[in-house]
Amino acid sequence: MTIEALYQEARIRASSVVPDEARQSLPIPVLRNNKLQVDFLFAPNFLSATTGEMLYTPSHQISFDVESGALLELRKVSPAYYGINQQAGQEIGMMALPDGMDASQFLAHRQRLLVLCDTLFDAFRRNDSSDASKDLAIEYRRLFSYVSEPPLHVYYKARGQEFFQWMENLIKSP
16 A cells, blocks of 8 residues: 555544544654554644644554555554653644745645655665665655644654654765
């Protein structure tokens, strides 16, 4: 299954326990016994016409096996699950489009990032350090900075620590 398909599947599978308005994270790759899984976090949010979209700490995580597309788990989570010192249900910040970017540009960048994930996450699984993987990692990092939710960055880094470290090492390599 593609990462883009799993992104859609995560919303569908989580809908029984996660409110429709909860913010879904981008995919987070995690290695378990040399098998690649992808996790998505769901963070409650409140959209106000005057203040914008306020995010709260993630409340749920859904995990899929990338190779088979099988649902591994859907669980309730708290910041402590990720080793983060925040209270469950705490406001963590605003979500807004980057300056100078409109909604169609944002969606195009997110779409491109999801497509990149298939190849880049597989390179991560294989610990590939080729120039092609490095180029993908550079593009991914750029797009991630545009479309990820800054208040959730600490959660991305905590859950996908091995991936983000691999990616940064790859980008810095000669």
